[in-house]
Structures are given as structure tokens and as C-alpha cells.
Amino acid sequence: MPVDDLTVEAERDAFLMQSAQRPFLGKERPTGVSVAVSGGSDSVGALLVMMQVARMQGFTLHAVTVDHALRDRSAAEAAEVAQLCASMGVPHAVLVWQHGAVAGNLMDAARRARYGLMADWAAGQGISHIVLGHTADDHAETFLMGLARKAGIGGLVGMQSGWNQGGVRFMRPFLSVERKDLRSYLTRRGVSWMDDPSNENDRFTRIKARRALKALKPLGITVETLGDVIHNLRMAQDALETAARDAAMRVCSERAGEVVFDRQAWDRTEQDVQRRLLIAALRWISGAGYAPRGSGVDRVMMAIAQGHDATLAGCRIRVSAAAFRVVREPRAVAGLISVAGDDWDGRWQVDGPFAAGQEVRALGPDGLRQCKGWKATGHSRDSLLVSPAVWYDDVVIAAPLAGFPAGFDARIVAPFNQFVLSH
Known part of the structure; x- marks a missing residue:
């Protein structure tokens, strides 16, 4: 290999190592690190890089694979990853998603299950960090998917x-690293990977985005250029988030x-900040991991401006002249x-003298009639x-918010303003 090529490879390898080490340079040391490994080039490359980082920084390394049980060969592929x-001498675990028929968005359900399984497993093993092998290519594809959804700035800043x-x-840690560089790193070390057959399935939006990205290359729209766009948008998003945090203190209250x-x-607040606060309220109340579609948010914003009630994302928006809730x-x-x-409901913690057979359910109209x-x-x-109310069969035992505490207390686990600050 020519000297110039060797220099380029050395620089790319150095950038890989810097990217992998950066999250671990703070004061808080990991109690253990795992790499999520599917068997594809990104995750296998992440594993190989993290093996070197673990040796350098002295933490234990594990690997984990989630078998979604959605394809005939999924168990065999997980076994190949285990081998x-x-x-490589890395302890490995396979987690199987136990499910029946999956209703609704299959990809979203699988994603939620995957991270939930890994989080539970890691916590049980005393592992504090899980490394994912997503690359700059995934970052760019996520941006294109956001464009297709007509997303606002929050949907155009790529992956977290x-x-x-x-x-x-x-x-x-590899969102600034292109997939080809991870593959080059593996190839030069003689390590192979598996190609996921779903990567050729046009039913999936991400695969469409991947192909669109290739088609856009002649225009100069590449993984690298979209990475720069995402960086610029993220800086603008940071400014909006600061404005939203400040506005939340004077516009919103939790009750x-x-x-x-x-x-x-609200009327004195910039529209972009209004939108961000509304989305935060919808997500906080519904527990949704993502913002609702832009068209739905637009509809609610228009309803508020016109003084009309609306519904979106499992929430009601009740509008009056002085306020909306x-x-x-x-x-x-x-x-x-x-x-x-x-x-x-993901937000409420109810404490008190629970007895056998008592359970927490929504108060509802029948329960409210019992709270004079x-x-x-x-x-x-x-x-x-x-x-939340405490029920025994059809009888309300306690309804703390409705003036019937009976020794029970109901509190929000994470208040709204805290949610705005952290999202």
C-alpha cells in the first residue's frame, strides 16, 4: 500500500479511537460496558474498536445481542454472533423478544423492545453503559426520513x-464515523460480518432513505455534507431549547x-418556541418517545389560535380565553x-396503606361520583x-387528587419543567 494511503488509514483509525474514547473521558467511570452486536459491520466494528478502548482504559467489556424472533434465521444469526x-474472548448474552402478533408499527415496537431488554439485562449485570454502533450513515438516513415526515428542527437533527x-x-460514539471506515477497519484486521437481509427490503423506510442517499451523491449531498447540516441544525436546536426552558417558566404551569x-x-412567545412547548406537554402527558407528526401539531396550533378544543397523541387540549390545558x-x-x-401511566407514583386486592386505576366518572x-x-x-385512584372492585378506597386521600398520596415522578429541561 502506498505511503499516502497508509497515512490516511492511520488517521482514520486514530479518529475511530478518539470517537470511541470520548464518552469515557469524564469523571464518572463505567462499572461495565457492553456493545450491542447484531452481527452487521457497524456493530462488529464497534465491538472491535471498544475491545481496544477497554484494554486502554481498564474496564470490563461485554457484548449483547437481541433476537427479535421475527425471521426464521434470527436464532441462528444470534448464535453466530455468540461464536x-x-x-474474541468477549462475554456475550442473547436476549430473546418474547412476543405474539405485533400490532401497529413493527419497527417501532421492535426498537422499544430491544432497548428495554438491553437496559434490564445491563442493570441486572451491573453494566452502566451500552455502546451502539450507529454511524454517520445512520445519522444522514435519519435526517432524510425526517424530511419525508415534514419534520420540524427536532426531527432533522439525526440520532441522539x-x-x-x-x-x-x-x-x-460513532455518529461522526462513516460506515465505510468501520468496514475498512474490520477488513484490514481480517474480521468478517453478516449482512442483514432486511437491508434490501424496500418496505422499510430506512432502506428507502439509504438508497435515496446514494442517488443524491452526484448533487454533492453525501453522508459528510448532511453531517455538517445536522451539526448546524443542532446548534439552532440548542438555542431553541434554551428559549423554550426560559419560556416554560412564564408560560406553563403544572396542575x-x-x-x-x-x-x-403564550401569545407573546415566538411560534417556534410555542411549538416546542406544546410538543413537550404532549410527550410528557402521553409518555410518547417521539413528537407527534408535524401535521397534527399544526392542526392543534391552529385550533388554539381559533379558540377551539382539539385532541392529539392521547391528549385533550381544552381552550378558553384565559388559558388552554x-x-x-x-x-x-x-x-x-x-x-x-x-x-x-408512566408518571404517577401512588403511596399508602395498600391492602390485598387493591389496585390503582383511573378515577373516571364512576369514581368521581364517589368523591363528594x-x-x-x-x-x-x-x-x-x-x-390515579385506589380501587377495590367497584369501590374507590382513595383518590388523593380529588380530595379523598384516605392516607394515600399521589405524586408525579418527574415534573413537567424537569422534563422540559432534560429534553
């Missing part, structure tokens, strides 16, 4: 570089699980049950209908 990890889930930190917006303060839709919590110690003093609480009927 590869064994040959990291997030916390179940006490575990998920990280994507009995609903978010109340002061109309005068975002509250959970009753049908979204119908049949939702939890027991002592468990969160209810609910009007004295000052809370809206809408918010109380979807508030």
Missing part, C-alpha cells in the same frame, strides 16, 4: 448521541397532572392498572377523571 464474541434508560447509559398554558404569555384523554388510560409500588368534595380541590374535572 464470534467467544473467538446518548440517553439514559432504566439506570443505563446508551451511547452512540394535577395537566399542563396549563397562560394565553397572554393539555390533559390525558380518558380512553388512553381506560383499563390501565397498576399495583402497589409500580408507576401508573372534589370541586373544593380547584382541579378541573378533566384532570381528575384521568387521575
Whole structure:
């Protein structure tokens, strides 16, 4: 190989190492690190790089594979990954998604299951960090998918570089590294990978985006140039997030699980910030991992401007002259049950003298009729209908927000303003 080529390869390898090490240079040391390995080039490349980082920084390294049980060969492919990890001397675990028929968005359901399984497994193993092998190519494809959805700036900034889930930190350290560089790293070290047959399936939006990216290359629209665009958009998003945090303090208040917006303060707020606050309220109340579609947000923004009620993402938006309120839709919590110690509807923690057979359900109209003093609480009927209550069969034992605590307490686990600050 010519000297110039060797220099380029050495520079790329150095950039790979820098990217992999950067998340671990802070004061907090990992208790253990795992790489999520599917067997494809990105994840196998991430594993090989992280093996060297682990040796340099002195932490233990594991690998984990999720078998989604959606294809005939998935178990065999997971076994092949296990063999590869064994040959590298890396402890490996296979997690199987136990499911029946999957309704709705299959890819989203599989993604949620995958991260949930890995987070639970890592927490049980004392592993604090999980490394994902997503690359700059995935970043660019996510941007194109956002364009197709007519996304706002929040949907055009590519993938998150990291997030916390179940006490575990998920990280994507290779979002500035192109897939071809990871493949080159593997090839020069004689390590092979598997090609996922779903990568040729045009039913999946990401595969369409991948092919579109190739078609755009003659225009100079490449993984690298889209990476620069994403970087610029992320800086603009950071400025918007700062403005939204400041605005939330004067525009929004939290009351009995609903978010109340002061109309005068709302009208004095820039539209981009209004939109961000509305999306934050919808996500906080519904527990959704993603913002609703832009067309739905536009519809609600127009309804608010015209003084009309609306619904979106499992939430009701109740509009009056002085304020509008975002509250959970009753049908979204119908049949939702939890027991002592468990969160209810993803936000509420109910504590108190639980007895056998008692469970937490929405108060609903039948329960509200059993709470004679609910009007004295000052809370809206809408918010109380979807508030947590302790039931025994058809009898309300306690409804803390409806003026009937009976020794129980109901509190929001993560307040709205805290949610705005962290998203």
C-alpha cells in the first residue's frame, strides 16, 4: 500500500479511537460496558474498536445481542454472533423478544423492545453503559426520513448521541464515523460480518432513505455534507431549547397532572418556541418517545389560535380565553392498572396503606361520583377523571387528587419543567 494511503488509514483509525474514547473521558467511570452486536459491520466494528478502548482504559467489556424472533434465521444469526464474541474472548448474552402478533408499527415496537431488554439485562449485570454502533450513515438516513415526515428542527437533527434508560447509559460514539471506515477497519484486521437481509427490503423506510442517499451523491449531498447540516441544525436546536426552558417558566404551569398554558404569555412567545412547548406537554402527558407528526401539531396550533378544543397523541387540549390545558384523554388510560409500588401511566407514583386486592386505576366518572368534595380541590374535572385512584372492585378506597386521600398520596415522578429541561 502506498505511503499516502497508509497515512490516511492511520488517521482514520486514530479518529475511530478518539470517537470511541470520548464518552469515557469524564469523571464518572463505567462499572461495565457492553456493545450491542447484531452481527452487521457497524456493530462488529464497534465491538472491535471498544475491545481496544477497554484494554486502554481498564474496564470490563461485554457484548449483547437481541433476537427479535421475527425471521426464521434470527436464532441462528444470534448464535453466530455468540461464536464470534467467544473467538474474541468477549462475554456475550442473547436476549430473546418474547412476543405474539405485533400490532401497529413493527419497527417501532421492535426498537422499544430491544432497548428495554438491553437496559434490564445491563442493570441486572451491573453494566452502566451500552455502546451502539450507529454511524454517520445512520445519522444522514435519519435526517432524510425526517424530511419525508415534514419534520420540524427536532426531527432533522439525526440520532441522539446518548440517553439514559432504566439506570443505563446508551451511547452512540460513532455518529461522526462513516460506515465505510468501520468496514475498512474490520477488513484490514481480517474480521468478517453478516449482512442483514432486511437491508434490501424496500418496505422499510430506512432502506428507502439509504438508497435515496446514494442517488443524491452526484448533487454533492453525501453522508459528510448532511453531517455538517445536522451539526448546524443542532446548534439552532440548542438555542431553541434554551428559549423554550426560559419560556416554560412564564408560560406553563403544572396542575394535577395537566399542563396549563397562560394565553397572554403564550401569545407573546415566538411560534417556534410555542411549538416546542406544546410538543413537550404532549410527550410528557402521553409518555410518547417521539413528537407527534408535524401535521397534527399544526392542526392543534391552529385550533388554539381559533379558540377551539382539539385532541392529539392521547391528549385533550381544552381552550378558553384565559388559558388552554393539555390533559390525558380518558380512553388512553381506560383499563390501565397498576399495583402497589409500580408507576401508573408512566408518571404517577401512588403511596399508602395498600391492602390485598387493591389496585390503582383511573378515577373516571364512576369514581368521581364517589368523591363528594372534589370541586373544593380547584382541579378541573378533566384532570381528575384521568387521575390515579385506589380501587377495590367497584369501590374507590382513595383518590388523593380529588380530595379523598384516605392516607394515600399521589405524586408525579418527574415534573413537567424537569422534563422540559432534560429534553
